[in-house]
Amino acid sequence: MNNASENSEKTATTALVERLAKAGRIAQRKLARMSDAEKTLALQGAADELRTAKDEILAANALDIEAAHKAGLSGAMVDRLTLDDARINALASAVDQVAALPDLVGQRIDRVQRPNGLILDRVRVPIGLLGIIYESRPNVTADAAALCVRAGNAVLLRGGSDAINSNRAIHAAMVRGMATAGVPQDAVQLMPTQDRAAVGAMLAAAGYIDMIVPRGGKSLVARVQADARVPVLAHLDGICHTYIHHAADPQMARAIAVNAKMRRTGICGAMETLLIDAAFPGSHELLGDLLDAGCEVRGDARAQAIDRRVVAASAHDWDTEYLDTVVSVAVVDGLEAATAHIAAHGSHHTDAIVTADDAVAEEFLAEVDSAIVMVNASSQFADGGEFGLGAEIGIATGRLHARGPVALEGLTTYKWLVRGNGQVRP
Amino acid sequence: MNNASENSEKTATTALVERLAKAGRIAQRKLARMSDAEKTLALQGAADELRTAKDEILAANALDIEAAHKAGLSGAMVDRLTLDDARINALASAVDQVAALPDLVGQRIDRVQRPNGLILDRVRVPIGLLGIIYESRPNVTADAAALCVRAGNAVLLRGGSDAINSNRAIHAAMVRGMATAGVPQDAVQLMPTQDRAAVGAMLAAAGYIDMIVPRGGKSLVARVQADARVPVLAHLDGICHTYIHHAADPQMARAIAVNAKMRRTGICGAMETLLIDAAFPGSHELLGDLLDAGCEVRGDARAQAIDRRVVAASAHDWDTEYLDTVVSVAVVDGLEAATAHIAAHGSHHTDAIVTADDAVAEEFLAEVDSAIVMVNASSQFADGGEFGLGAEIGIATGRLHARGPVALEGLTTYKWLVRGNGQVRP
Numbered sequence: 072m073n074n075a076s077e078n079s080e081k082t083a084t085t086a087l088v089e090r091l092a093k094a095g096r097i098a099q100r101k102l103a104r105m106s107d108a109e110k111t112l113a114l115q116g117a118a119d120e121l122r123t124a125k126d127e128i129l130a131a132n133a134l135d136i137e138a139a140h141k142a143g144l145s146g147a148m149v150d151r152l153t154l155d156d157a158r159i160n161a162l163a164s165a166v167d168q169v170a171a172l173p174d175l176v177g178q179r180i181d182r183v184q185r186p187n188g189l190i191l192d193r194v195r196v197p198i199g200l201l202g203i204i205y206e207s208r209p210n211v212t213a214d215a216a217a218l219c220v221r222a223g224n225a226v227l228l229r230g231g232s233d234a235i236n237s238n239r240a241i242h243a244a245m246v247r248g249m250a251t252a253g254v255p256q257d258a259v260q261l262m263p264t265q266d267r268a269a270v271g272a273m274l275a276a277a278g279y280i281d282m283i284v285p286r287g288g289k290s291l292v293a294r295v296q297a298d299a300r301v302p303v304l305a306h307l308d309g310i311c312h313t314y315i316h317h318a319a320d321p322q323m324a325r326a327i328a329v330n331a332k333m334r335r336t337g338i339c340g341a342m343e344t345l346l347i348d349a350a351f352p353g354s355h356e357l358l359g360d361l362l363d364a365g366c367e368v369r370g371d372a373r374a375q376a377i378d379r380r381v382v383a384a385s386a387h388d389w390d391t392e393y394l395d396t397v398v399s400v401a402v403v404d405g406l407e408a409a410t411a412h413i414a415a416h417g418s419h420h421t422d423a424i425v426t427a428d429d430a431v432a433e434e435f436l437a438e439v440d441s442a443i444v445m446v447n448a449s450s451q452f453a454d455g456g457e458f459g460l461g462a463e464i465g466i467a468t469g470r471l472h473a474r475g476p477v478a479l480e481g482l483t484t485y486k487w488l489v490r491g492n493g494q495v496r497p
Numbered sequence: 498m499n500n501a502s503e504n505s506e507k508t509a510t511t512a513l514v515e516r517l518a519k520a521g522r523i524a525q526r527k528l529a530r531m532s533d534a535e536k537t538l539a540l541q542g543a544a545d546e547l548r549t550a551k552d553e554i555l556a557a558n559a560l561d562i563e564a565a566h567k568a569g570l571s572g573a574m575v576d577r578l579t580l581d582d583a584r585i586n587a588l589a590s591a592v593d594q595v596a597a598l599p600d601l602v603g604q605r606i607d608r609v610q611r612p613n614g615l616i617l618d619r620v621r622v623p624i625g626l627l628g629i630i631y632e633s634r635p636n637v638t639a640d641a642a643a644l645c646v647r648a649g650n651a652v653l654l655r656g657g658s659d660a661i662n663s664n665r666a667i668h669a670a671m672v673r674g675m676a677t678a679g680v681p682q683d684a685v686q687l688m689p690t691q692d693r694a695a696v697g698a699m700l701a702a703a704g705y706i707d708m709i710v711p712r713g714g715k716s717l718v719a720r721v722q723a724d725a726r727v728p729v730l731a732h733l734d735g736i737c738h739t740y741i742h743h744a745a746d747p748q749m750a751r752a753i754a755v756n757a758k759m760r761r762t763g764i765c766g767a768m769e770t771l772l773i774d775a776a777f778p779g780s781h782e783l784l785g786d787l788l789d790a791g792c793e794v795r796g797d798a799r800a801q802a803i804d805r806r807v808v809a810a811s812a813h814d815w816d817t818e819y820l821d822t823v824v825s826v827a828v829v830d831g832l833e834a835a836t837a838h839i840a841a842h843g844s845h846h847t848d849a850i851v852t853a854d855d856a857v858a859e860e861f862l863a864e865v866d867s868a869i870v871m872v873n874a875s876s877q878f879a880d881g882g883e884f885g886l887g888a889e890i891g892i893a894t895g896r897l898h899a900r901g902p903v904a905l906e907g908l909t910t911y912k913w914l915v916r917g918n919g920q921v922r923p
Contacts, residue, residue: 302895445915448920486868
């Protein structure tokens, strides 16, 4: 493709995104004023319609699966794509659960009365129009749309091309279900083109889209973070550490280490690096548990000395998110060495200490500069549902707006309401 | 300059910014752990040293003023630059006032105990390293540095070249004053070069600088917003509206309109557009007050019919922030027309209604999508000090992180502290 045609294509895609965004923003102004009860009804309607449209969604999904087989996608990829009766029921139930979440829009954050009589309230309002960019799991279409609407936001969804037919069917069902409760059709829009330039146009749409949330693998998140002119809520890596302090209860340390690594290795809160205090007495049993559970352990020289099954870690290992049955292990001399290792190699996601010494625990909590810092718990708890936030849109490791699990609160902003009785400024 | 030398210059400037940022981030880790009392002492030390170094600062300022005269700067520009005994005292007092502000770092936002016994706290922590880019007022050097340090942040300051000698003297005094209380020197850094590429390098320093705050005129803010890869907290325009509802108390309406426009025309909270309800009975007196106060009134046809001194507004006027003794006036038919005008032409900064009808007031508060929405008060109150927040770093009209006047809270983020007693995730 030459530059001229590429530019004209970019322009058309940019125009499309701007047109969709404008329509979404108009719809959002109506959605922002809908009551808690109206939004609840709308989301319940969406869940019902997902169940009603089950055959339609399954037929659409069959097209995607057929295309995936033809394209030679891996079994794991096809499994991610695949919907069945149970999965559609689960998807609808998830929407029902979001419907039941408390409405934060209009909630007062704080109130101050000034000496001159002015009363200042900060109240939560929706952010506006969000862009969700995701990959092959069609359930994101329903999950993300429901969360956005619950917080009064419009959303522009851009799913993976593998799931395009499934996404269209799910999107259509949700829009139908919400329309009966008065949600404007343009409040939830699915990008009508699979043109890859559309993602670039969304990322560039500052002033049209208020925030982008990427949902998917590292290459998607990296691309979004690198190219976006719109604020992005995301995390790139989850290089989570667990530090076993010398005063850790050995049984607790073993249980937490195995759970943090092995419960589910593919989630961002999974432990990737284990730091063992040189003075911890139970290190042999601890590494034995991990090795016996089928985990590959890559260690420094001192970790290798603990169990001969520990293989040598390379410098690269300390900065690697395995998302697999692999862990890197370093033996460290005390709290300061542990926090220095985390500062040098961590990704500011979730880091944990196991210790029976409260003073050491508090020092770790204060010193470690991550979105989530834990004491005596498995890092696998790093999850909006486990935090009691209901569904999460993602986990953010940036430092502005929202940090850690981002749920409804992170999908709102606030405005100041100032009530006076004629005050003028001296 | 050819491309090759421009690129190599960019590279050197980028390397400089990265080196300063790394040093700042190391200093910030220490600053983040300093106690309330230590930071208070440090800022009091900075204020004292500003007073002690008065002669040195005045001598440096004299160099800037001499250069400004040689460069033919306007009287207003020279006045902005000029320091004297009283202005240095005021500057030091402002730092003392910031020293006295409550420390938010470590403050608990909320706490939840989960059914599994995990205790989750969100506590405020500093953001990290901030970049402040400003123009010719040397007081920003002291104000911004003090606010950043109060919230535990390191800061990289980039002032205007007009004030370079003054800024260096103020910066040196503050660093000396804070060092006695243990604040690392690199916690507050002043960009050592006046090379314009340094601003570009700061704006591009994602991952090094956590947030940029521009302080200055519209062209500076526009450039920062257009080019930054680092999150920016700012507002570009303050096109503030006051809507006089038909049920407004006429005396109150007159007092608020004149104050909102004329008290200080150059601040971002000054009214730029007056919307008068067609059914408001006091419009003749209202416009008369503004005209008599020396304000140029540019109106639509119906506003021109109210007073023959009203000149015709052009389409451009409705989107103009005058920052001067000029106001645009439209006569509107009711609340909906008023809010539609604000939605079409506002800048989401501050918009106000004057009305004695509470239901109408509440409807206006809910419908207008601005950072600050006021009832029966002058928009000139849009100010962190007037909001009781202490000093402000600026007013933000973006939708993420902080909105409206941004003071200490907006200079913090939070982290999640999770305390368990051995919980593993099922």
